[in-house]
Amino acid sequence: MRSFGFAVGLLGILAVGGLGCGSQGNVAPVAGTITLDGAPLEGAAVSFQPIATDKDSMTVSGMGSYGRTDAQGHYELKMIETDGEGASVGTHRVQVSVAEEKGGDALTTDKVPARYRGADSELTFDVPTEGTKTANFDLTTKRKR
Structure with missing residues (x-):
């Protein structure tokens, strides 16, 4: 029933991603690896949602991207609305x-x-103009002190 869990996670991502839909703007390829407590995180739904970074808020600002990790924790992003590769x-x-x-x-x-x-x-x-293959995240179940 893994597909059920992925569908639930992706639904949440798509709901948030739809909030800032509009002009696609500059898009660059994005890939990376996600680990949890040092081990590759397989089957994770990953989303990137552009945010406005003014001093008063971190509000949604643009079309989001999504991906899913493989057995090695590797993912590549696609645009939510177009399925084109990358992220804004x-x-x-x-x-x-x-x-x-x-x-x-x-x-x-x-x-x-x-x-x-x-x-x-x-x-x-921060997605750079030239894109990246190293959008890596090392997640932990315990907070670091």
Whole structure:
């Protein structure tokens, strides 16, 4: 039932991604690797959502991108609306989720800590004009002190 969990995670990503739809602007290729506690994070839904970085807010600003990690934790992004490769150039809020069905009653759990999921994710990334193959994130289940 892994596909159920991925569908739930992707639905959340698409809902957030749709908030800032508009002009695609400059797009660059983006790829990277995600680990959780040092191990590759397989089957994670990854989203990049452009954000305005004015001093007063971190609001959604543009079309988002999505990807899914493979067994090595590697992902490549595609634009939500067009499925074209890459992400908009600029600063993004990054969300990572691995939702899995738990039991027969369609309850889901996520092995990725809440601080990396949803609109309040603490992860950000600046997509450079030339793109990158090193948009890597080393997630941990325990907060560093």
